[in-house]
Amino acid sequence: xxxxxxxxxxxxxxxxxxxxxxxxxxxxxxxxxxxxxxxxxxxxxxxxxxxxxxxxxxxxxxxxxxxxxxxxxxxxxxxxxxxxxxxxxxxxxxxxxxxxxxxxxxxxxxxxxxxxxxxxxxxxxxxxxxxxxxxxxxxxxxxxxxxxxxxxxxxxxxx
Amino acid sequence: xxxxxxxxxxxxxxxxxxxxxxxxxxxxxxxxxxxxxxxxxxxxxxxxxxxxxxxxxxxxxxxxxxxxxxxxxxxxxxxxxxxxxxxxxxxxxxxxxxxxxxxxxxxxxxxxxxxxxxxxxxxxxxxxxxxxxxxxxxxxxxxxxxxxxxxxxxxxxxxxxxxxxxxxxxxxxxxxxxxxxxxxxxxxxxxxxxxxxxxxxxxxxxxxxxxxxxxxxxxxxxxxxxxxxxxxxxxxxxxxxxxxxxxxxxxxxxxxxxxxxxxxxxxxxxxxxxxxxxxxxxxxxxxxxxxxxxxxxxxxxxxxxxxxxxxxxxxxxxxxxxxxxxxxxxxxxxxxxxxxxxxxxxxxxxxxxxxxxxxxxxxxxxxxxxxxxxxxxxxxxxxxxxxxxxxxxxxxxxxxxxxxxxxxxxxxxxxxxxxxxxxxxxxxxxxxxxxxx
Numbered sequence: 001x002x003x004x005x006x007x008x009x010x011x012x013x014x015x016x017x018x019x020x021x022x023x024x025x026x027x028x029x030x031x032x033x034x035x036x037x038x039x040x041x042x043x044x045x046x047x048x049x050x051x052x053x054x055x056x057x058x059x060x061x062x063x064x065x066x067x068x069x070x071x072x073x074x075x076x077x078x079x080x081x082x083x084x085x086x087x088x089x090x091x092x093x094x095x096x097x098x099x100x101x102x103x104x105x106x107x108x109x110x111x112x113x114x115x116x117x118x119x120x121x122x123x124x125x126x127x128x129x130x131x132x133x134x135x136x137x138x139x140x141x142x143x144x145x146x147x148x149x150x151x152x153x154x155x156x157x158x159x
Numbered sequence: 160x161x162x163x164x165x166x167x168x169x170x171x172x173x174x175x176x177x178x179x180x181x182x183x184x185x186x187x188x189x190x191x192x193x194x195x196x197x198x199x200x201x202x203x204x205x206x207x208x209x210x211x212x213x214x215x216x217x218x219x220x221x222x223x224x225x226x227x228x229x230x231x232x233x234x235x236x237x238x239x240x241x242x243x244x245x246x247x248x249x250x251x252x253x254x255x256x257x258x259x260x261x262x263x264x265x266x267x268x269x270x271x272x273x274x275x276x277x278x279x280x281x282x283x284x285x286x287x288x289x290x291x292x293x294x295x296x297x298x299x300x301x302x303x304x305x306x307x308x309x310x311x312x313x314x315x316x317x318x319x320x321x322x323x324x325x326x327x328x329x330x331x332x333x334x335x336x337x338x339x340x341x342x343x344x345x346x347x348x349x350x351x352x353x354x355x356x357x358x359x360x361x362x363x364x365x366x367x368x369x370x371x372x373x374x375x376x377x378x379x380x381x382x383x384x385x386x387x388x389x390x391x392x393x394x395x396x397x398x399x400x401x402x403x404x405x406x407x408x409x410x411x412x413x414x415x416x417x418x419x420x421x422x423x424x425x426x427x428x429x430x431x432x433x434x435x436x437x438x439x440x441x442x443x444x445x446x447x448x449x450x451x452x453x454x455x456x457x458x459x460x461x462x463x464x465x466x467x468x469x470x471x472x473x474x475x476x477x478x479x480x481x482x483x484x485x486x487x488x489x490x491x492x493x494x495x496x497x498x499x500x501x502x503x504x505x506x507x508x509x510x511x512x513x514x515x516x517x518x519x520x521x522x523x524x525x526x527x528x529x530x531x532x533x534x535x536x537x538x539x540x541x542x543x544x545x546x547x548x549x550x551x552x553x554x555x556x557x558x559x560x561x562x563x564x565x566x567x568x569x570x571x572x573x574x575x576x577x578x579x580x581x582x583x584x585x586x587x588x589x590x591x592x593x594x595x596x
């Protein structure tokens with residue numbers, strides 16, 4: 001389990017913290033958690049303690065904040081996370097077909113990770129790309145106007 | 160009569176490379192900033208914006224200039240600007256386009272706004288799902304700093320202004336302005352009770368103004384061209400343009416920047432967005448993001464002028480104007496199913512702070528789920544109405560929650576029942592539902 005950050009990530013965290021007033025270090029918790037999660041893929045308990053230490057806040061409070069925000073993960077996920085937007089505009093335009101296709105293709109349920117550890121399937125709430133419905137995110141990237149075929153192509157490119 | 164486009168914010172939408180400061184400057188970028196900082200006092204800028212009657216496009220339509228005037232003129236410490244780029248209202252996607260296509264336009268507005276309200280720094284709160292836009296915004300901030308438009312002694316005026324991005328992490332409630340402030344302070348985004356208002360005590364206990372991306376993006380244009388130019392467009396009370404986002408069962412989904420007033424909801428759907436896919440019949444329209452009560456096919460001739468709508472105005476039309484997020488549904492749509500989809504969304508996003516909301520929305524979702532799945536009970540609609548009315552009755556100011564998230568689900572729920580009661584009743588009677596959401 002990772003317990004130390006690379007010097008680069010640590011420097012990045014320090015730079016983030018400097019954006020906020022000196023006596024409000026914990027304001028940096030969301031960007032710092034994003035940076036930490038980028039390095040480790042998730043935020044383990046020891047990592048959260050490290051974050052709390054950097055921000056000079058009690059670990060319990062840091063845990064309370066982290067658990068409020070759905071984008072932070074307490075356990076490792078697949079190499080790539082596919083989030084299918086499942087709010088109304090995307091569902092009207094075929095998002096459910098994408099979810100069914102992925103369940104079948106990866107042999108997983110929603111929130112599951114494929115046996116080879118490559119793909120995690122998740123649903124997302126509206127991702128503000130309704131003109132390109134159905135839209136998905138793979139890791140940090142947005143893709144619009146998906147169909148099961150187009151999704152297959154995309155996954156082959158990323159694999 | 161064809162609809163007149165009114166491209167202020169989207170005028171350069173098709174220009175490539177606008178995220179490069181040189182390209183932006185070739186198109187007149189940062190001229191407004193130079194004008195404001197070199198020829199106008201902060202109060203001149205506030206007066207210009209106040210005279211333009213620019214109103215907040217986040218949905219409240221409050222006068223931007225007036226909001227700015229609440230900020231201290233001689234602050235005894237730092238004041239702040241927060242930019243709400245946490246666009247998460249289902250059906251709304253204009254902020255993503257504005258930030259993606261023309262990020263310097265937003266940044267120029269942010270710097271001018273900081274100058275006007277005497278803010279030491281601005282935080283642009285960008286939802287975590289817009290990571291590509293966030294990274295681009297950081298580059299754009301770097302370019303502006305290098306050009307002397309940001310940082311210490313901006314353009315030699317002796318004024319210091321910093322702009323930072325701040326990523327969200329997937330919580331819809333951060334779009335509520337006091338939830339956003341909580342989140343920016345590194346807390347759970349549980350909205351605050353007002354007063355104190357942000358201009359008195361906002362982020363870091365300091366005076367703060369919160370503006371929406373679209374609102375701020377107008378600022379360079381108003382400063383450059385003057386308040387009277389802005390007032391030539393749109394309606395008298397609400398001048399200028401508005402960006403509509405059309406999605407769902409239309410042939411040509413997308414964003415359309417039009418004058419406020421001067422066209423109807425029907426015209427936007429059939430002329431701008433090309434009408435209904437497969438030439439099906441239109442069945443229902445959510446006019447301004449998922450929190451606005453659904454309308455039926457016979458209600459589309461209403462003019463798109465907020466003054467005429469019950470919310471935010473006092474208009475006679477019993478609808479809510481909202482965010483411009485128009486979701487169109489054709490006659491293949493099961494309305495109980497559509498309703499369930501949205502109630503799932505709200506149940507997922509309640510922050511859990513107020514009991515009527517924390518307990519009410521999962522209850523509502525569960526009832527709609529069983530109606531959709533053929534297990535509805537005869538008194539279900541009465542129960543739904545009772546739970547919702549206890550949170551906030553349709554289009555009324557009464558509410559039992561700290562923030563507007565409560566009405567954001569009770570109104571659309573009541574709206575679905577009002578508009579499509581017979582469809583809900585048929586589901587309950589038949590005991591045969593469609594299972595999708």
